[in-house]
Amino acid sequence: MLLMPNFYQVGSENLSHRFDGTAYLLRGDDYSILVDCGTPLGYQKIVQNIKSCGVNPSDIRYILGTHGHYDHVGAASDFKRDYGCKLLLHKNDVERVESGDKLKTASAVLYGEDFVPVKVDTQLNGGEHFTVGEFRIEAIHTPGHTPGGVCYEVEVNGLKLLIAGDTINGGFSKHIDSNEEDWKRSLDILCSRHYDMMVVGHSNATLLCDADDRLKDARNSFANYYNPWFKRFDQKYKY
Ligand SMILES: [Fe+2]
Incomplete structure (x- = not known):
């Protein structure tokens, strides 16, 4: 799903599999980049979506x-x-994915699935820069949801886009090492910057064009109320 020239949503609950977070394709001339890539259950559909964007995986x-x-x-x-x-x-967040930790990757509790261990090729600290096509990308370390949370700031044609992942609207649990104080600091960092647009970790193919106001609202509403009645994906409820 094209969101702006050379920027596509290729994975999500609606586009690939109901367990998938959002996955984005940034198309360049020589190579392309994915930001997140969904679950093994949505993998084939995401590959198909990438191909339908005219990109060879x-x-x-x-x-x-x-x-x-x-x-x-x-x-x-x-x-x-x-x-x-x-x-x-x-x-x-490297250890949890390289060991296939079912608790810390949230695969077991939320989805009833195993996490296939995967080697991380490059460990990020935050502050790294990448270029693909006309996109300039900066990794911003935003812990809170997990200790290794990263948002990606994308500059294109003078506009700034934030790929926020679960730093906005993500769940909070000690089982995934969520940290309230870290998360507040991360939101403060995002609020101190300017963004023209934002996409989040679980949504339809939508560019949110009031990013600064949404980030401010997220910071103000964060951790004001805890809901202990969370409903798991893998169980049925009558009400
Ligand atoms: Fe998450």
């Missing part, structure tokens, strides 16, 4: 992970095996 050089969760980088092992993509992830 073999031309995807990097998968930039927003964090080490099943719904975001669960299919990284498939992409690496079939297309030789390199996985980049913040160093704080």
Whole structure:
């Protein structure tokens, strides 16, 4: 689904599999980049979506992970095996994906699935820059949802786009090492910057064009109320 020239949503609950977080394709001339890549259950559909954007999956050089969760980088092992993509992830989330930790990757509790262990090719610290086509990308370390959360700031044609992952609207649990104070600091960092547009970790193919106001609202509403009645995906409820 085209969101702007050379920027596509290729994975999501609606586009690939109901377990998939959002996955974005940034198309360049020589190579392309994925930001997140969904689950193994949505893998084939995401590959199909990439091809329908006119991109050969073999031309995807990097998968930039927003964090080490099943719904975001669960299919990284498939992409690496079939297309030789390199996985980049913040160093704080590396151990959980390389060991296939079912709890810390949220694969078991939320989805009832295993996490296929995957080697991270490059560990991020935050502050790294990447270029693909006309896009200039900066990795911003935004811990809170998980310790290795990363948002990607994308500059294109004078506009700034934030790929926020689960730093906006993500779940909070001690089982995935969520940290409230870290998360507040991360939101403060995002609020101190200017963004023209934003996309988040779970949504339809939508560019949110009031990003600054949404980030401010997210910061103001964060951790004001805890909902203990969370409903798991893998169970049925009468009410
Ligand atoms: Fe997550």
